[in-house]
Amino acid sequence: MTTLSEHRPSDPVAAFEAGRRALLRQRRQATLVGLVLFLAAVLAGGYIGEFFPSKLAAGLPRIGEYLGRTLPTLHWAELLSDSKTQGSVAYWYYRAGSYLVLLWQTAQMAILGTVLGAAAALLLSFPASRNLVRSHWIYHLSRRFLEICRSVPDIVYALCFVWAYGVGPLAGILAMAVHTTGALGKLFSEVNEAVDDKPLEGIRAAGGTWVQIMRFGVLPQVLPNFLSYGLLRLEINIRSASVLGFVGAGGIGQELYYIVSFNYYEELSALVLMIVAAVTLIDLGSERLRSAFLLREAH
Amino acid sequence: MGVRFARIRPIDVDRARAALPRAFGRSWGERLLRNGLLALAAAYLGYLLWAFDFSPARLYEGLVSPNGLFVIAGQMVAWHDMADWQYGEIFAALGQTVAMAFIGTLIASVIAIPLGFLGARNIVPIGFLRFGFRRLFDGLRGVDQLIWALVFVRAVGLGPLAGILAICVSDIGSLSKLYAEAIETAEKKQIEGVRSTGASTLAVLRFGVLPQAIPLFLSQALYFFESNTRSATILGIVGAGGIGLQISERIKILAWDQVAFILILVLAVVALIDTLSKWLRLKLIGREAARG
Numbered sequence: 236m237t238t239l240s241e242h243r244p245s246d247p248v249a250a251f252e253a254g255r256r257a258l259l260r261q262r263r264q265a266t267l268v269g270l271v272l273f274l275a276a277v278l279a280g281g282y283i284g285e286f287f288p289s290k291l292a293a294g295l296p297r298i299g300e301y302l303g304r305t306l307p308t309l310h311w312a313e314l315l316s317d318s319k320t321q322g323s324v325a326y327w328y329y330r331a332g333s334y335l336v337l338l339w340q341t342a343q344m345a346i347l348g349t350v351l352g353a354a355a356a357l358l359l360s361f362p363a364s365r366n367l368v369r370s371h372w373i374y375h376l377s378r379r380f381l382e383i384c385r386s387v388p389d390i391v392y393a394l395c396f397v398w399a400y401g402v403g404p405l406a407g408i409l410a411m412a413v414h415t416t417g418a419l420g421k422l423f424s425e426v427n428e429a430v431d432d433k434p435l436e437g438i439r440a441a442g443g444t445w446v447q448i449m450r451f452g453v454l455p456q457v458l459p460n461f462l463s464y465g466l467l468r469l470e471i472n473i474r475s476a477s478v479l480g481f482v483g484a485g486g487i488g489q490e491l492y493y494i495v496s497f498n499y500y501e502e503l504s505a506l507v508l509m510i511v512a513a514v515t516l517i518d519l520g521s522e523r524l525r526s527a528f529l530l531r532e533a534h
Numbered sequence: 535m536g537v538r539f540a541r542i543r544p545i546d547v548d549r550a551r552a553a554l555p556r557a558f559g560r561s562w563g564e565r566l567l568r569n570g571l572l573a574l575a576a577a578y579l580g581y582l583l584w585a586f587d588f589s590p591a592r593l594y595e596g597l598v599s600p601n602g603l604f605v606i607a608g609q610m611v612a613w614h615d616m617a618d619w620q621y622g623e624i625f626a627a628l629g630q631t632v633a634m635a636f637i638g639t640l641i642a643s644v645i646a647i648p649l650g651f652l653g654a655r656n657i658v659p660i661g662f663l664r665f666g667f668r669r670l671f672d673g674l675r676g677v678d679q680l681i682w683a684l685v686f687v688r689a690v691g692l693g694p695l696a697g698i699l700a701i702c703v704s705d706i707g708s709l710s711k712l713y714a715e716a717i718e719t720a721e722k723k724q725i726e727g728v729r730s731t732g733a734s735t736l737a738v739l740r741f742g743v744l745p746q747a748i749p750l751f752l753s754q755a756l757y758f759f760e761s762n763t764r765s766a767t768i769l770g771i772v773g774a775g776g777i778g779l780q781i782s783e784r785i786k787i788l789a790w791d792q793v794a795f796i797l798i799l800v801l802a803v804v805a806l807i808d809t810l811s812k813w814l815r816l817k818l819i820g821r822e823a824a825r826g
Contacts, residue, residue, distance in 0.1 A: 277640065283626075284633035284694045284775070294690035298699070301689035347582045386801055388768050390680075394785045399596040399603045404586050478680040481772060482782075495684050503685070511676035 305504040341486035345472040348408045352415025353465045360423030385417025393484040404485025426460045466521045610794035631776035635762035638701030643755035650713025674707025683774035694775030716750040749819040756811045763807045
C-alpha cells in the first residue's frame with residue numbers, strides 16, 4: 236500500500252489514507268508509552284507501598300474477622316430489654332450517655348475553632364485582597380501567612396499545641412482555628428477580589444477611611460458568601476475534631492483511640508455509628524442554613 | 535431640576551419617614567431582634583471560651599513557657615546537626631506516602647466504577663436497591679480516613695498496607711457517589727442510539743455510557759490522588775505508614791528543626807503531585823474537560 240502512495244503522491248485519497256495511518260500509528264505509540272509508564276508507576280508504587288499479594292492475602296481475612304467482631308450480638312427477643320441483658324440495643328449502647336457528652340464537646344470544639352478561625356480569616360482577608368490594598372508588601376505578607384496556616388494539616392498543629400498547651404481540647408481548638416484561618420482566608424480574599432467597585436468609590440468620595448470602606452463598602456457585599464463558606468468549614472471541622480483526640484487534643488477521638496487500643500469491639504461499632512449519625516445530621520442542618528443564607532441574598 | 539436642600543423642612547423628613555419607613559433603616563422591633571440574637575451569639579461564644587479555659591494568662595503561658603510556641607518556632611528555624619538527620623529514612627517515607635496515595639486511589643477508582651453504575655438512577659431503576667448502595671457509600675465516606683486507618687492498623691498491623699486500605703475504603707464511598715452522578719448526567723441520545731441497534735445491556739453500558747463517563751472518572755480520580763497525597767501525610771500518626779510517623783516521632787523527641795524540614799519537603803511533594811496531576815488531566819482529557 237505504501238508503495239502506491241509513494242508512486243502517485245498526487246492521489247488525494249492515498250495521501251489521506253497515508254496521513255491517517257501515520258496519525259493512528261502515532262496515537263498507538265503514545266498510548267503504548269503511556270501504558271508502559273502507568274504499569275511502571277503501578278509496580279513501583281506497589282513495591283514502595285509494600286502492597287504485596289501475599290500481605291494482602293494474609294491481611295484481608297483478618298480485616299473480615301476484626302470487623303465481624305465489632306458487630307454487636309443482638310437477639311430479637313431481648314432487643315428492647317434494659318442495658319443489663321445481653322443482646323439488647325441498650326446493652327450494646329450502654330455507654331451512650333457518656334458518648335453523647337463527648338460528641339457534644341466535640342461539636343462545641345469545632346464551633347469555637349471555626350468561629351475563631353473565621354474571625355481571623357475575616358480580618359486578614361482584606362489585606363490579602365489585591366484590589367483592596369495598594370502596598371504589595373502587605374498583600375504578599377498576608378497571602379504567605381495564610382498559605383503557611385493552611386498548608387500544614389490541623390492534626391500536625393495539634394501535635395505541636397499539645398506540647399505548648401497540654402493535653403486537652405484547648406490544643407485542638409487552636410489547631411483547628413489556625414488551619415481554618417488559612418483555608419477560609421484564601422476563600423474570603425477571593426470573594427473580596429470579586430466585589431463591585433462602585434460602593435467603595437462612593438465611600439471613598441464621601442471621605443471614608445480604609446476601615447470604613449471595608450466595613451460599609453466591602454462587608455455588606457461579601458457577608459452572605461462568608462457565612463456560607465464558614466458553615467462549610469464547620470462541617471469539615473466537625474469531622475476533624477472527631478479525630479484530633481487521637482493525639483490528645485480533646486473530643487471524642489480520645490475515647491475512640493482507647494476503644495480501639497483496648498480491643499473493645501462492640502463499643503467501636505456503637506461509637507462509630509454515633510459519630511457518622513451526628514456528622515450526617517450536622518451536614519444536613521448546615522446545608523439547610525447555607526441555602527437559606529444564599530436565598531436571602533438572592534431576594 | 536435637582537434637589538434644593540434649603541427647601542427641605544423637618545416636616546418633609548417626617549412625611550418621607552411615614553411614607554417610606556424602611557428607607558430610614560430598620561424598625562425598632564427588627565433592631566431589637568437583631569441585637570438580641572447577636573447578644574445571644576456573643577454570650578454563647580463567651581461561654582465556650584470560658585468552658586474550654588481560654589484565659590489570656592493561659593494563652594500567654596503557652597506562648598512563652600519553656601516548651602511554648604515561641605521556643606518551638608525558634609527551634610524550627612535554627613537547624614542543628616544536619617549531618618545525622620537520617621535523610622534516607624525521611625525520603626523513603628515520603629516516597630511511601632505518595633505510593634500509598636497512588637495505589638489506594640487506583641484501587642478505589644477501579645472498584646468504584648461498577649459500584650457507581652449500581653448507584654446510578656438511569657442504570658438501576660429499582661429504588662430500594664439504589665438507595666441501599668447510596669447509603670453504603672455515605673457510610674463508607676462518613677467515617678474519617680484516620681478512623682479507618684486506626685481500625686486497619688489494629689486489623690492488619692502497622693505499616694503502609696493499613697494506610698492504603700484506609701485511603702481505598704473511604705475513597706470507594708466518595709468516588710462511587712461521584713461516579714454515579716457522572717453516569718446519571720450522561721447524554722440520553724447516545725445511549726438510545728446504541729440501544730436502537732439491538733445491543734445487549736452490557737454493550738449499551740460499554741458503548742453508550744462509558745465513553746461519556748470515562749473523562750469525568752479520570753478527572754475525579756486525579757483530584758482524589760492529589761487530595762490523598764495530602765491526607766496520606768498524616769496517616770502515619772496512627773502507624774499506617776508514610777511520612778506522618780516520621781513527623782510524630784520527631785515531635786516526641788522535640789526535634790523541631792527536623793519537623794520543619796520534613797514539613798517543607800511535604801509541601802514540595804504535594805505541590806509537585808498537584809502540578810503533575812494537572813498536566814496529566816490536561817493530556818488525558820483535553821483542555822475543555824479539564825476546566826469543567
